Amino acid sequence: MGFYFAQLLTGLANASSLFLIACGLSIIFGVTRIVNFAHGSFYMVGAYLAYTLVTTLPAGIFGFWFSVIAAALIVGVVGLIIEVTILRRIYHAPELFQLVATFGVVLIFQDGVLAIWGAEDLLGPRAPGLDRAVRIMGEPIPEYDLALILIGPLVLAGIWLLFHRTRWGVLVRAATQDRDMVDALGVNQAWLFSGVFVLGAALAGLGGALQIPREAASLQMDLSVIGEAFVVVVIGGMGSVAGAFVAAVLISVLNAFAILIFPQISIVLPFVVMAVVLIVRPYGLFGKPGSEHGGAAEPEQPLRLMSSQGAMVLAALVFALALSPAVVSEFSSILLVDVMVATLFAVSLHFMMGLGGMVSFGHAAYFGVGAYAAAMTVSFLGFGMLPAMAAGPLAAAAAALFFGWFCVRLSGVYLAMLTLAAAQILWGVVFQWQDVTGGDDGILGVWPPEWASDDRVFFYVAFVACIGGIWLLRRVAHAPFGYGLRGIRDSELRAEALGMDVKLHQWMGFALAGAFAGLAGAVFAFSKGSVFPDALSIAQSVDGLMMVLLGGIHALAGPIFGAGVFVLIEDWVSRLDYWRFIFGAIILVVVLLAPDGVAGGVERLLRVLGLRRGDAA
């Protein structure tokens, strides 16, 4: 009995720090509608700062708690700088574009922390005065855990008072419901947003700082915590602080007991819980459907068939690409295969995001399933490359049909989060099911057959698969099925009133996007000769998102630009020291210069140069 009670207390202690980071994320989303990927970075910086302060200041109770608070405040200031210099400029960009900027910040922080604190994990000293264990029902419980269990509800109460008993809090809550109205009543939203961002960042910093006696500060902290924090926010309901608390307790306590029964479940458990909660309650436990007066919604421009000049330029580019193996080096032709794979992946994601209005944070799931299906067809069934390349998209379509059925029942960020959950569950299965997938060791020896083993020949195989896939998806975009998807994106009610089966249509769109991601994955498997669980990772999903959003979500050419730019820049900078910093900085520059993506930026440039007739104000 005592043992189980001790597990419960451990779960509750974990819940506190998870709550601190998740509630900041939730508050920021509720008011600014920004999905802040950099929130994990705030957590990490909070931990490192606290480590430095604690080890520099004189030891003692005062020194320790002063360090923790100071670390949180410094992170708050860092948040303020980021909000004022970057995010404030792009609030009016299309929804989710801010996510690209926060991802740039993640990269910059990863290298920034590496440069300042080095690659070693840093374990802080125990908290003075709370460095022993007390026996409760015969089990030793660290005093510090008990302190954490108290801190969580205290912070929750503090935030509740702030939001319900101060004018600032009332304004913040009003802004989550109707931003324009708050503005028209004379409140400067810019400073309201800054304040909210600072509060959220400081809470994440506090969460990180409080962890140092329990867990070493490491460079992986940022991304390892962000996934779980998102899950907590979504389970609780985006924007709900109390929801974040309940969800943090739920996840942490379930986790504390689940690892006793089935240790492998630990890495997928939060995502399974999230999937279950979202299927039962589509807006989380305490969430509400988003306000229609929330964000800036620009009416989409209709898609135009490409002008004849545009078609000629595109045809020339494809032709040049087709001839490139004869001209460029072998290395470049391998790089071009990477570009084509990334482009097909990005175009398939754009198909569901841009045309279908279904944002996916887990599109890598179908890329990875395609890659694994192709690899397993070769290594287990002994088939050749071409059947394997057909198996990839089929398996991905099957996976997308399965998960898509649940996802299309949700909308907006909740849908995106369920796709993330699906991807993480699949990743967990692949990672842990050693006997079938090889686990972390992956599947090796997935090479093309003799006739296609030459890099130049394989280039043409990839060319046919990828360019063919992209062409097909563009055909579908301009076919009645594509019109239907866009109609549903713009108004689900009106599409329904026209007699469309909205969910079925979205489901099929989801599956189609998944199938083509699977095709990209299959080509990828053969171009690398191996597959690892990374193919389904959050990082791979985020890469796809970056390509689509950087390219410009409103243009069919967007993902093509985005993927090309992304892969080429990444290839170039990843040879440099501190390439993440450089890459992040490049992303921020693009975001600030072209808030409508690269495609939009190019369009505007053409217009300025007088090459295209402008139709905007």
Next chain:
Amino acid sequence: MLEVVNLTARYGRAQILNGVTLTLAQHEVVALLGRNGAGKTTTMKCIMGLVEKKAGEIRYDGRSLMKLPPHMICRVGLGYVPEERRIFPDLTVEENLEVGRRPPRADAPEWTEDHLFELFPNLAERRRNLGKQLSGGEQQMLTIARTLMGNPRAVLLDEPSEGIAPVIVEQMAKVITELKNEGLSVLLSEQNLHFARAVSDRAIIIEKGALRFEGSFAELDDRPEISQQYLAV
């Protein structure tokens, strides 16, 4: 006090305003009339800075509002009461009023919560209720009270009689008269000619985003073809 000259605006590619011109003098109630889609709401949103303007001029006491964000436009003394009762549904009545509160100004009457509860007795009874728990009429009263908390000199009232019970419409007419007596100016957008006539000093009619008539209600009555052409449905 408020002058709008040749204002044009658009949503995307659709031209919504095509040269709207109007004035609002101190202590005056002006009705902005027109059919659904004529551009009444867009005119008000433009004045408040909530819709991007293309060309023209909006002046308040001689100062241009064209480049100001909504909160700065509010701070010069213009209050905005949107259509469709955009209260904050998850805030209490008192909290809704708190959001609207601004410091008093020398050139406009000062409103306190108590004074507003006298003017809107229904709200007083429901001060701790959430906005979404109010009836449609109460919500409409709350939007007006919330804007008055900002102590405006002039109020833009967008279709206050739309979709509420006749008895509340009557109450609304009293409120508008009270505002005028307190010394406020009101620009009122309406489709209900009867209601507009009861509370306004003069009328402006727009159609397809452009001015079609400006004058007193007596003049409007002398030219029935105008109401026939621009207002009849």
